[in-house]
Amino acid sequence: MRYISTRGQAPALNFEDVLLAGLASDGGLYVPENLPRFTVEEIASWAGLPYHELAFRVMRPFVAGSIEDADFKRILEETYGVFAHKAVAPLTQLGANEWVLELFQGPTLAFKDFALQLLGRLLDHVLTKRGERVVIMGATSGDTGSAAIEGCKACDNVDIFIMHPHNRVSEVQRRQMTTILGDNIHNIAIEGNFDDCQEMVKASFADQGFLKGTRLVAVNSINWARIMAQIVYYFHAALQLGAPHRSVAFSVPTGNFGDIFAGYLARNMGLPINQLIVATNRNDILHRFMSGNRYDKDTLHASLSPSMDIMVSSNFERLLFDLHGRNGAAVSALMDAFKATGKLAVEEDRWTEARRLFDSLAVDDEGTCATIAAVHAETGYLLDPHTAIGVKAARECRRSLALPMVVLGTAHPVKFPEAVEKAGIDAVPQLPAHLADLFQREERCTVLANDLKTVQDFVSAHGNRGKPL
Ligand SMILES: Cc1ncc(COP(=O)(O)O)c(C=O)c1O
Numbered sequence: 001m002r003y004i005s006t007r008g009q010a011p012a013l014n015f016e017d018v019l020l021a022g023l024a025s026d027g028g029l030y031v032p033e034n035l036p037r038f039t040v041e042e043i044a045s046w047a048g049l050p051y052h053e054l055a056f057r058v059m060r061p062f063v064a065g066s067i068e069d070a071d072f073k074r075i076l077e078e079t080y081g082v083f084a085h086k087a088v089a090p091l092t093q094l095g096a097n098e099w100v101l102e103l104f105q106g107p108t109l110a111f112k113d114f115a116l117q118l119l120g121r122l123l124d125h126v127l128t129k130r131g132e133r134v135v136i137m138g139a140t141s142g143d144t145g146s147a148a149i150e151g152c153k154a155c156d157n158v159d160i161f162i163m164h165p166h167n168r169v170s171e172v173q174r175r176q177m178t179t180i181l182g183d184n185i186h187n188i189a190i191e192g193n194f195d196d197c198q199e200m201v202k203a204s205f206a207d208q209g210f211l212k213g214t215r216l217v218a219v220n221s222i223n224w225a226r227i228m229a230q231i232v233y234y235f236h237a238a239l240q241l242g243a244p245h246r247s248v249a250f251s252v253p254t255g256n257f258g259d260i261f262a263g264y265l266a267r268n269m270g271l272p273i274n275q276l277i278v279a280t281n282r283n284d285i286l287h288r289f290m291s292g293n294r295y296d297k298d299t300l301h302a303s304l305s306p307s308m309d310i311m312v313s314s315n316f317e318r319l320l321f322d323l324h325g326r327n328g329a330a331v332s333a334l335m336d337a338f339k340a341t342g343k344l345a346v347e348e349d350r351w352t353e354a355r356r357l358f359d360s361l362a363v364d365d366e367g368t369c370a371t372i373a374a375v376h377a378e379t380g381y382l383l384d385p386h387t388a389i390g391v392k393a394a395r396e397c398r399r400s401l402a403l404p405m406v407v408l409g410t411a412h413p414v415k416f417p418e419a420v421e422k423a424g425i426d427a428v429p430q431l432p433a434h435l436a437d438l439f440q441r442e443e444r445c446t447v448l449a450n451d452l453k454t455v456q457d458f459v460s461a462h463g464n465r466g467k468p469l
């Protein structure tokens with residue numbers, strides 16, 4: 001499998017090189033040159049497989065030629081073996097034909113574990129084979145950071161730098177990152193917002209002089225391997241609900257557009273998905289695009305669903321690439337114009353094409369709390385604020401009551417006690433046993449100004465097991 005850039009100018013890479021990358025050298029994102037497509041018979045034959053075996057079948061075409069089958073099988077079994085639930089991603093029924101896919105059974109209690117526990121193991125495998133050390137720089141609004149640190153903490157060949165917006169992640173999220181101590185783990189609180197952190201990661205890929213020759217790797221969803229691993233659970237959920245002989249709809253709490261883009265790819269690989277709902281909080285640039293063809297930058301607001309406090313949505317570019325007939329020059333021109341003006345719209349027929357599959361809704365904090373409270377009263381089930389936004393959007397935007405609607409349960413409510421309390425629910429859940437002493441653990445974190453050079457100087461001063469590069 002070869003991977004090409006959405007901007008058409010960077011060299012094509014194989015899976016191993018795309019895993020060890022981030023943004024392409026032309027500023028674009030890597031996508032598979034040709035997407036595998038499975039037949040109805042093939043998909044049907046996967047019903048009932050354990051999660052890691054399904055994962056092998058769905059992802060094998062993407063890694064073939066770079067990772068040996070036997071190694072990949074072993075890595076997948078190890079990755080999903082650490083999840084708390086034996087189904088890995090259990091489905092819980094909320095209402096009539098309405099389900100939550102619990103993606104928070106991994107070690108850091110959010111959907112990021114599905115890709116990042118795998119990414120850490122794949123990096124370890126490839127870097128050990130090559131005898132190469134790398135630096136990772138990642139931006140997090142709360143969940144990617146802890147999952148990436150957990151996934152990479154045992155990798156001898158990695159120094160990982162995670163930037164989060166200072167005071168804009170929940171306390172549980174912050175402690176999940178800052179209490180993992182190791183001389184190759186570096187938490188940075190940036191005096192800015194998530195977009196500032198993400199922009200610094202992207203700018204660092206464009207100019208890597210500060211790394212003095214050490215390779216830079218991404219753990220955010222700009223890294224193709226993140227998206228690849230997230231495709232699997234769409235198959236896992238849909239197969240349990242009658243696919244491929246029946247269509248299924250998904251409502252996806254959305255920020256960087258990575259998770260829902262994985263659903264879009266699952267559909268293009270043959271899974272019958274009839275609707276994808278983009279569920280955002282009040283940071284609603286994607287809802288404004290889906291509902292009115294306006295992708296215009298706005299002020300980034302802090303909300304009760306902090307992981308989705310994102311404005312510039314990385315993976316939207318991957319959708320634009322497909323909407324423009326995979327024409328890199330057209331995407332490059334659009335992205336240049338967006339950088340200059342902060343605004344983007346596409347031709348009417350391309351937007352109509354997107355609307356055939358996607359619907360959207362923006363839900364404010366009040367609507368989020370009301371949904372947590374209503375679902376708790378109806379069923380006793382406690383939603384986290386991100387999943388609550390997905391449920392609200394599913395209920396408002398659903399096209400067919402006859403088809404199953406699956407809401408991606410992207411995080412465990414224990415990570416967001418503030419939203420649970422604001423929803424009027426007293427019984428805030430307990431941290432699971434492996435995190436029970438989280439509030440007693442020592443924290444290590446450096447606060448830095450919202451300034452690229454300051455951050456890059458910090459990375460070059462600590463990028464070799466805490467010592468200078
Ligand atoms: C809990 C949670 N829900 C939803 C999202 C949005 O996912 P995506 O950025 O892939 O759109 C995120 C972070 O990205 C998250 O951490």
Ligand SMILES: N[C@@H](CCOP(=O)(O)O)C(=O)O
Nearest residue numbers: 140141142143144220221307
């Ligand atoms: N919500 C994310 C933001 C980063 O998104 P990513 O999927 O591109 O890593 C987070 O929790 O950090």
